[in-house]
Amino acid sequence: MALALQQLINGLTLGAVYGLIAIGYTMVYGIIGMINFAHGDIYMVSAFIAVTGFTLLTAFGVTSVPFALLVVLIVAVLFTSVYGWAVERLAYRPLRGSTRLAPLISAIGMSIFLQNMVQLTQGARVKPIPPMITGGIDVLTTDGFTARLSYSQILIVLVTVALLAAFTWLITRTSFGRQQRACEQDRTMTALLGIDVDRTISLTFMLGASLAAVAGVMVTMYYGVVDFYIGFVAGIKAFTAAVLGGIGSLPGAMLGGLIIGLIEAFWSNYLSAEYKDVATFSILILVLMFRPSGLLGRPEVEKV
């Protein structure tokens, strides 16, 4: 019982991180119909900004963890959204209106570029930070096993929930959200109505990047180890989450992230950690067989 609870906690924490990254994939797909393969690397860049930030703050003698976390979070969101904007401006906007494949290839190129840029400027070595938030609460003990909810796990889940609330409000209640949704439905029509489509797309990229930035900071704080390659695995998992939930659907991305996090945790516990990824991707295939547009995705209706 306690063990199952522990895996539930682990799965939800991991799923929250996947979900945050997945939203970036799904939003970009929703608005311009492409998979932004560089998104995982944007997340990696934010993790590096976080490591640099934490190290600098420690060097300047800042010892208050909440303060450091807040500062790093703000700095990472700012810088990373600039990255998101720049990637869109340089690699995707010039290709808008060309074939569907062109921006996809450009995205893969951008991903390789970002990885190599970080590797060259930061070095290939693993960058660690010392554990920041230690300790936790023992929740339940059965059969000699104690389920433990660590403070950093609580923080990750709380931040994710708060962020999602703010984000939902932004999309459903503000004029930017309305413009964003309008662009998703019909870009030409939206432009005719006097809305700056390019600007909306840029903002969407920045928004996706800032969610990835939060995920990057959280992961850096929780796992404490960062290298230039982390964007790849996380990107693949988050992309899978987005597809599982139904690409283009925001709640779907979060749901997909949580499902993958939980599958990974429970599978590696009750069956074998060895075939964890096999389980994840098999479930993806099964879902796509019966619901080709994902769990919460709406099939695209082509009017004749």
Next chain:
Amino acid sequence: MGKKILLAGIGALAMFGGQAYADHLVAIAGPMTGQYASAGDQIRKGAEMAIADINAKGGVLGQKLVLEVGDDACDPKQAVSVANTMVNKKIVFMHGHWCSSSTIPASDVYNESQILMATVSTNPKVTERGLKNIFRIMGRDDQQGLVAGGYLADTFKGKKIAVVDDKSAYGKGLADEMAKALQGKGVKPALRESITAGEKDYSGLVSKLKSAGVEVMAYGGYHTEVALILRQAQQAGLKLTVMGGDTMTNTELVTAAGPAADNVLFTFSPDPRKNPAAADIVKKFRDAKVEPEGYVMYAYAAMQLFAQAAEQAKSVKYGDLEKAMRGGSFDTVIGKLSFDAKGDNKLPGFMVYQWMGGKYDYVAK
């Protein structure tokens, strides 16, 4: 017609030129980039220093050594393409690759083109395939696993021991050998698991270890994953001792795992830094601000090995070199090297080490 003859003439000249006047091209290959790049860096530093020293003493057979560096990023596919590039460059000696999973496919390419190799890869398969061109200056995983498993069975009597690997050729090979050695001593591993290298979240594994009451984990794989597992074990309130292989020599383990690294034991060949005959070289490395840890001295020794074999054979032709290697005994910074019929190091002598306060040393008996 005249042009053709001229071209043929230049071609012939170039070939002769290549044979008679060029320097000896020697190469290293390993993960110069990617997540294990720090090992590649150690190899490069060791090889560069060795070549500078050999060239300062007049080179090999009167000619200078020139270093080529290949980057396989520990990717077997890339390793094969690096091998092909090196063959085209007409190298006479290869020190590499580093990951067993790269060394194995690449060695077929070198074997076909008759290029001599000295490697530190520890998977038994490296020398078990009957290739004549490959020599191992490190020990083998089965020897390593025997020492590690034996030590665990004796030291942690009555404690639960799990065996975990990262599914790589090196990691799985080592973990299997450790499990075999444990069973040989009558200890049944409490858990046998595999993880995916390159991920960040191993909390699933950690919870499983915790619920099974495991206190000791015998791990086959690389240091990056061990650091993450240790950190997450600490978060989950699990005190875990890890026994790993030669890859745990990397100081990154300590920076990444923090104080938890003090719970890491590993097997490695006798520390070359403690070899009194190598004291000068160790000092030279330290003066150049390079700590001769991990694979640095091995790369240095590999280059010495080539130079001595070539001097003994009086040739850098493959056939002569191979004969010299098989029959000879060589004085290097990692001690005396000689090889058995398979090309394995005759005296690997694995020791058990322990990390303590950011440094590693032989484990206290």
